[in-house]
Amino acid sequence: MSSTKTTIGNYEFENCLMNAAGVYCYDRNELEQIINSDAGTFVTKSATLNPREGNPLPRYYDTKLGCINSMGLPNLGIDYYLDYLLELQKTHPDRTFFLSLTGLSSEEIHTLLNKVYESDFNGLTELNLSCPNVPGKPQMAYDLEATEKLLNKVFEYFKKPLGVKLPPYFDIVHFDEAAKVFNKFPLTFVNCINSIGNGLVINDEHVVIKPKQGFGGIGGEYIKPTALANVHAFYQRLNPSIQIIGTGGILTGRDVFEHILCGAGIVQIGTTLQKEGPEVFSRITRELEEIMDEKGYKTLDDFKGKLKYL
């Protein structure tokens, strides 16, 4: 029988699938549904210091090949997610969860990370450097100089396991430059990729979401090749101590298999979870196990990162 267990940092997970931040993670009710599914863990909605309502509706739209969103960071504020995670440390002491956070300024990010560091939270923290949807705020990780400066300061005080959520990069030189920056820091993981920022979907003659005249982050089937390329590019370039979380374009077990082949240690499902609900984890796990059984692979390490070239 094959096993889909995995590890990130020093933490073990019973399954290598989880939600992607933004989907089924706004409040306890949604997070509980992930806990009770076949997912190995969950990540919370990226939290800011204060609760935010986000952008005007409609701000999410499903298409045949994926979705577009411009949610604008709606969340219940860091205290809500931290309180819940601390509660889970008591009720589920054998499980580890991810806390996602982001700020609209470096100051806010430092305040948030200080809060997490000072708290009893003992899980993994994901710093989102790639929100594409706050009007007037560019995606931080496209400014590598600012990113390096931020991480320099963060690692002066933040000594808990930390990873970053990255936007897709599209040029080999940018993979090189980004990896050079991330290799300077004791990151536990990088998560590739956030949605492809600022796409446009049109229905008849209209945009389909209200914020930003219809521009929004693209997810789903559209983005798998970009996600795989980013996972593999960072797998090739980062210190082996920095693990890769693969996110983008997971519809089936085959897609998970490809992410792991590219080097992902855990795989996140966004659009397909939104469309199908938490039952999706059972289906996709089963499909992944079938592929592993067919190929005679017993563990993820049997094929992780072992993409073959021509």
Ligand code: RRO
């Ligand atoms: O809330 C959002 O609009 C959002 C965020 Br923070 C993100 O990181 N990625 C995305 O597609 N939407």
